[in-house]
Amino acid sequence: MEAAIEPESKNLRRGWTTGTCAAAASKAACLALLSGRFPAAVEVTLPGGQRPGFALAMEDKGEGFATAGIVKDAGDDPDVTHGALIMSTVRRAAPGSGIVFKAGRGVGTVTRPGLPLPPGEPSINPVPRKMIGQAVVEAVAECDGYESDFEVEISVADGERIAEKTLNGRLGIVGGISILGTTGIVIPFSCSAWIHSIWRGIDVARAAGLTHIAGSTGNTSEKAVEAHHGLPEVALIEMGDFVGGMLKYVRDHPVPKVTIAGGVAKMTKLAQGMLDVHSKRGLADLEALAKLAAEAGADGELVAKIAGANIVSHAFQLAGEANLLLGDRIAALAWQTAAKVLSHPQIALEILVFDREGRLIGRTGFTPSNHFEPSPASATS
Template sequence: MEAEGKELRRGWTTGTCATAAAKAACSALLGHGFPDPVEVTLPGGQRPAFSLALEELGDGFARAGIIKDAGDDPDVTHGALIIATIRRGEQGKGLRFSAGKGVGTVTRPGLPIPPGEPAINPVPRQMITASIAEVAGETMDFEVEISIPDGEALAQKTLNPRLGIVGGLSVLGTTGIVIPFSCSAWIHSIWRGIDVARAEGLTHVAGSTGMTTEKAVQAHHNLPETALLDMGDFVGGMLKYLRKHPVPKVTVAGGVAKMTKLAQGMLDVHSKRGLADLEALAKVAVEAGADAALADEIAKANSVLHAFQLAEAKGLSLGNHVAALAWKTAAKALQSPEIALEVLVFDREGRLVGEAPFMPSDQTSASPLPDRNRRT
């Protein structure tokens, strides 16, 4: 991985760290001591080794900890201490997982783990089970408690509270490896948000590109928190999942720059994927009623925001036309008669400056402009 000429380090998931800690603790509980470093097997077959940051052997339990290294990824859990405590369990009951301090508990349906269970995802559970089997053989009657001392505070910086995971972080990972600046983790969190909304029977969800638009769309439609999807730049990732897992009403909400990019056919609206085409925006302005002088100013504007300010100063409503084109791009990704799609455009203050009202997303040949804004 490289970014701007710098090679980026990969890191380890919380699931991998919990696995290494659990294996070391189980070894100590069985009288074999704490292996340091401790090796674990990842789903892809890799065998990384980890140094222990904590070792504790007590009456009926063993505890080990690993400091998580997320590499060069801006992960909120980078540097967190991941602890596994192993105790003997009831004979014949197999492995039982529990949430210690800083690890959340699932309270809502729709996630990979059912309500009432500790938020330790399926792949980390499988990895922990396999690693304990390496040291315990067929003797698998253990209680495995995973804790993250600062997890409850760190979880407030994640989507866990919205997804109904209370009390702390989730123990996550599908490959065991954190890829720096990975899109996949964000997109998967969007998918889980959709799963939760569907499980709760919600009929309307709204994906937003940022906090300002999220607050604005929530107020606009009076939506519950579980209907809000932190879509970020990944419009396509959200819409393609919704196409296979439909919700009756979907709102796409964003600021003027990102919705202009969506209007110009970009389903990933991150700045690294390209800038909005101001000359193309000037042509949209002409369709909205701009004269040649204004169109020329828009084409030469410093930014999309500047272009909107120029249009507004001349009394031209550019937002509805941008929303209509953005609707067409988004509708092509959905193309479902089961889903009514709406696009809302907000400025930096959260003021609504453009809208394409709800229409079935398979009607891509129709105009989503509000009647009052259609040109005759």
């Protein structure tokens, strides 16, 4: 992923995607291959028409090849690829072959269906491929040439290690990172990259023929739902705070059974109608939670304690000590929020609520998401 959450400030510095860096490196390498000289700096065209310039961080050429490298600057985004050296080696290819993409060291290879690229292809996404192609065309034009057949091999220094911090392994991309980007620009803390990774995870699960996927808000709930249902890794969708982003995509790309799993705080927010459950979107309403506790049978003293709790987990601790099944009520209301988004007769929805230790404290049954109320938990397998 090249980003995570929304910006705290509009003044944060933007950066460049791995796709932009790969395009710049490819243009520089192609210029060197054709002219024998590397440029001091190189400009590339982004999908939006912008023309950023880049200085080369490394250059090398030999018999039949030229290699250039660009250090990725992600701006003020906490990007795992920030500072990575993105390299492109360009060679002439057989006449009529066009541009042939290769995965060098540190760039992953697709091994599972469902991604924008078929298995066996280097994980250089479609928009970066177009950008690289355009960059090569510009290089040829600057050299007054007419060639159009090149092999472009993209590599990333230490890319195998960097990939361990991404979702590539789960998506079946092995050997390194992906070359990504749809605009060429990294917007600091943008949620778009995370949401796109959610979509690709759903695509892979569907392509694998799975009939049940589970979106989780964090690591604890993911491990808990995996154990609860015995799901394979490819069925696990790390949706984080973006419950709405996952549900909307599943609505348009149906899977028969969908579980939404999370901790008490985020599931309480979902129960209270929030589809983006990040803390910056607002806190769970403890007064409303106290009213739910009263509806579930809590006495006045417990209701007051819950209303005055420090955080949601403390409120649930108080409810648990009083043997109040608040989790099931939260699960039922969270189901209603999520079902309104799905509203699909062929998608059965389930909600699971876990505490910090991964213990199940609230659940619904699987129920077609176009119903008005969830089935009781006893209906689950």
